Amino acid sequence: MTxxxxxxxxKKNDLKAQEELYxxxxxxxxxxxxxxxRNYHEAEDNLQDAFITILKSIAQFKGKGSFEGWMKRxxxxxxxxxxxxxxxxxxxxxxxxxxxAEIEIEDTNIPLDFLLKIVQELPDRYRLVFTMYVLDGxxxxxxxxxxxxxxxxxxxxxxxxxxxLQTKIENYNRENDSQ
Amino acid sequence: xxxxxxxxxxxxxRLKNFEATPSPKVWDYIQAKIKAEEKNRKVIxxxxxxxxxxxxxxxxxxxxxxxxxxxNNTPAITEEKTDVNSQNSETNTINIENxxxxxxxxxxxxxxxEDANExxxxxxxxxKKNSKNSETEIAxxxxxxxxxxxxxxxxENIIKSPEKQTSNVNEAVAENKVKNNxxxxxxxTKNTDDESLIIKENAIPVPNNKEAVVENEVIDEKKFDxxxxxxETDKKETEVAVTEETNKRSIFDAIDETNEEEAIVAINNxxxxxxxxxxxxxxxxxxxxxxxxxxxxxxxxxPKSGDLNITYGVHVSYNLNNRLSVRSGLSNVNLSYSTTGxxxxxxxxxxxxxxxxxxxxxxxxxxxxxxxxxxxxxxxEFGTITPKSTSGEPSLNQKISYYEIPLELKYALLNKKFGxxxxxxxxxxxxxxxxIIVAAGGFNETxxxxxxxxxxxxxxxxxxxxxxxxxxxxxFNIEPMFKYQLNPYTDSSVDFKPYYIGVYTGLxxxx
Numbered sequence: 001m002t003x004x005x006x007x008x009x010x011k012k013n014d015l016k017a018q019e020e021l022y023x024x025x026x027x028x029x030x031x032x033x034x035x036x037x038r039n040y041h042e043a044e045d046n047l048q049d050a051f052i053t054i055l056k057s058i059a060q061f062k063g064k065g066s067f068e069g070w071m072k073r074x075x076x077x078x079x080x081x082x083x084x085x086x087x088x089x090x091x092x093x094x095x096x097x098x099x100x101a102e103i104e105i106e107d108t109n110i111p112l113d114f115l116l117k118i119v120q121e122l123p124d125r126y127r128l129v130f131t132m133y134v135l136d137g138x139x140x141x142x143x144x145x146x147x148x149x150x151x152x153x154x155x156x157x158x159x160x161x162x163x164x165l166q167t168k169i170e171n172y173n174r175e176n177d178s179q
Numbered sequence: 180x181x182x183x184x185x186x187x188x189x190x191x192x193r194l195k196n197f198e199a200t201p202s203p204k205v206w207d208y209i210q211a212k213i214k215a216e217e218k219n220r221k222v223i224x225x226x227x228x229x230x231x232x233x234x235x236x237x238x239x240x241x242x243x244x245x246x247x248x249x250x251n252n253t254p255a256i257t258e259e260k261t262d263v264n265s266q267n268s269e270t271n272t273i274n275i276e277n278x279x280x281x282x283x284x285x286x287x288x289x290x291x292x293e294d295a296n297e298x299x300x301x302x303x304x305x306x307k308k309n310s311k312n313s314e315t316e317i318a319x320x321x322x323x324x325x326x327x328x329x330x331x332x333x334x335e336n337i338i339k340s341p342e343k344q345t346s347n348v349n350e351a352v353a354e355n356k357v358k359n360n361x362x363x364x365x366x367x368t369k370n371t372d373d374e375s376l377i378i379k380e381n382a383i384p385v386p387n388n389k390e391a392v393v394e395n396e397v398i399d400e401k402k403f404d405x406x407x408x409x410x411e412t413d414k415k416e417t418e419v420a421v422t423e424e425t426n427k428r429s430i431f432d433a434i435d436e437t438n439e440e441e442a443i444v445a446i447n448n449x450x451x452x453x454x455x456x457x458x459x460x461x462x463x464x465x466x467x468x469x470x471x472x473x474x475x476x477x478x479x480x481x482p483k484s485g486d487l488n489i490t491y492g493v494h495v496s497y498n499l500n501n502r503l504s505v506r507s508g509l510s511n512v513n514l515s516y517s518t519t520g521x522x523x524x525x526x527x528x529x530x531x532x533x534x535x536x537x538x539x540x541x542x543x544x545x546x547x548x549x550x551x552x553x554x555x556x557x558x559x560e561f562g563t564i565t566p567k568s569t570s571g572e573p574s575l576n577q578k579i580s581y582y583e584i585p586l587e588l589k590y591a592l593l594n595k596k597f598g599x600x601x602x603x604x605x606x607x608x609x610x611x612x613x614x615i616i617v618a619a620g621g622f623n624e625t626x627x628x629x630x631x632x633x634x635x636x637x638x639x640x641x642x643x644x645x646x647x648x649x650x651x652x653x654x655f656n657i658e659p660m661f662k663y664q665l666n667p668y669t670d671s672s673v674d675f676k677p678y679y680i681g682v683y684t685g686l687x688x689x690x
Contacts (some may be wrong), residue, residue: 027198103186
């Protein structure tokens with residue numbers, strides 16, 4: 001089936017179409033979940049919820065814009081919503097730090113798994129900002145609106161995230177260097 | 180070779196577009212959830228649909244009940260039955276025309292009744308347990324009689340645990356409509372045979388059923404005092420319930436099987452000759468559903484009797500489709516009834532009945548309840564009343580003439596040379612002439628007009644029609660109809676709930 005046909009049939013609640021849609025896009029959507037979630041397990045939960053939402057609201061997709069983009073947005077929103085409920089975004093009295101000048105790092109063929117892991121290990125607020133900004137290219141303004149934080153806080157969180165990641169990578173490199 | 184990169188770039192390169200595979204349990208979970216939601220979603224519209232069907236069927240039932248109660252017009256689904264039907268219908272229309280006091284139909288078919296008696300008494304035992312259950316039981320029994328190939332699905336449906344009376348039967352109907360594709364005509368004939376036997380025997384006085392219909396629009400048995408000499412016993416009442424329930428089944432069968440026949444035999448759906456003009460005439464019987472009097476509250480408990488009069492008019496009808504037509508028209512209907520148990524006197528207008536506009540302005544005939552005057556001059560606050568001697572039993576007659584404009588829907592249950600229809604709708608009534616007359620022996624005087632009659636009133640109408648098509652353009656109809664008046668009096672305290680039953684006989688010209 002073409003994507004159009006898939007969408008059409010999913011709107012009719014055709015189970016086969018739904019399954020095919022899942023098979024086609026679950027990889028992409030899951031990776032998004034992995035980048036936003038704290039760990040693999042949580043990522044799976046989020047993927048479940050996101051995909052159910054997608055199937056339920058597919059009738060509202062009117063063909064405007066990219067379908068994949070639409071699904072991705074739903075996926076990200078699912079995670080964000082969950083964190084909102086958990087009050088992850090509550091104002092903290094963290095001191096805002098300045099963005100540092102370009103942080104550079106040595107790329108020693110660090111495995112993807114590791115990179116993913118350290119992103120996941122970031123505190124939620126930092127991870128979300130980092131992922132949204134760096135990996136998904138959202139400007140700070142959007143991020144601040146989404147997370148109900150100020151632009152300043154968004155920038156600060158990004159800076160903190162980068163610092164942590166940098167440290168971890170440097171540690172990793174050091175460890176591997178010695179081998 | 181080590182490369183220095185901006186940290187952002189590093190992550191971007193590696194993490195931006197990777198794909199990962201979730202474990203299979205994710206899809207399992209999603210699937211399960213979606214299926215559960217689907218099920219919920221489907222149930223609600225289904226119930227809305229069933230509710231809609233139920234409402235429509237309830238409407239048709241109220242119509243059908245008035246038909247199938249006193250008559251044995253079990254829907255002759257098959258053509259083989261039509262001649263039987265027409266014969267029966269003739270008997271029935273005659274019965275309706277007759278004074279309802281006589282349950283003549285019972286005497287008409289003694290043999291059938293004897294058989295039916297056996298049948299119904301057998302049924303009664305089962306039924307007496309619980310009227311709710313009985314419906315399902317009867318339905319089941321009826322179905323069980325049918326040959327299995329057609330009605331296995333029927334019985335299944337009906338045996339389903341009945342939570343609600345109507346919903347259960349409606350479920351059956353809904354399922355029937357979907358599932359039933361094989362009509363085994365001979366078996367149906369058998370089925371209707373049995374039902375018609377029962378129904379014939381249960382020729383209960385018309386008002387019973389009709390009143391129930393009117394009061395609730397739901398099948399309900401109510402007792403009320405209609406001056407009838409029926410073979411009334413408890414048994415009969417239960418049998419009414421039985422009949423009504425079996426009627427339900429038979430109507431569903433009828434509708435259902437006529438639908439099937441249409442599917443099997445491709446019928447041309449576009450009727451030619453959509454318009455029709457039908458002049459008609461017929462007898463009308465007038466009475467009230469309640470005890471009161473429209474003339475004076477003091478006559479509430481007096482014996483009253485409805486009279487037979489005449490109605491004539493013309494209907495204009497338009498066929499919406501092969502089965503449904505809408506019609507209006509204009510007619511004149513004359514109604515009258517009389518009150519007895521009174522005494523007459525002479526006296527001033529101020530002492531006379533308040534609901535009458537007297538023609539004479541000074542001394543008028545005074546009408547009071549029997550025993551009031553006792554052949555003595557009465558001095559009251561309103562004046563002196565001198566008793567009037569009369570040679571016969573005095574009676575107070577009210578005559579009313581209305582101009583009626585009906586708006587009715589006619590649904591054809593059977594649409595062949597012989598037709599059977601259900602009719603329902605409303606009429607607008609414009610008051611014409613009316614008078615109240617006092618009569619006794621040879622003496623006869625018009626007191627005047629009633630002043631409490633509404634100039635504009637309405638009726639709700641239900642009935643059925645039988646017709647015979649001489650040709651595509653000419654059709655003979657006979658339509659017994661029950662019309663209940665909605666707001667006949669300007670005074671809401673009047674406890675008279677009039678209705679009239681007419682048998683409209685006419686010739687339809689189609690064009």
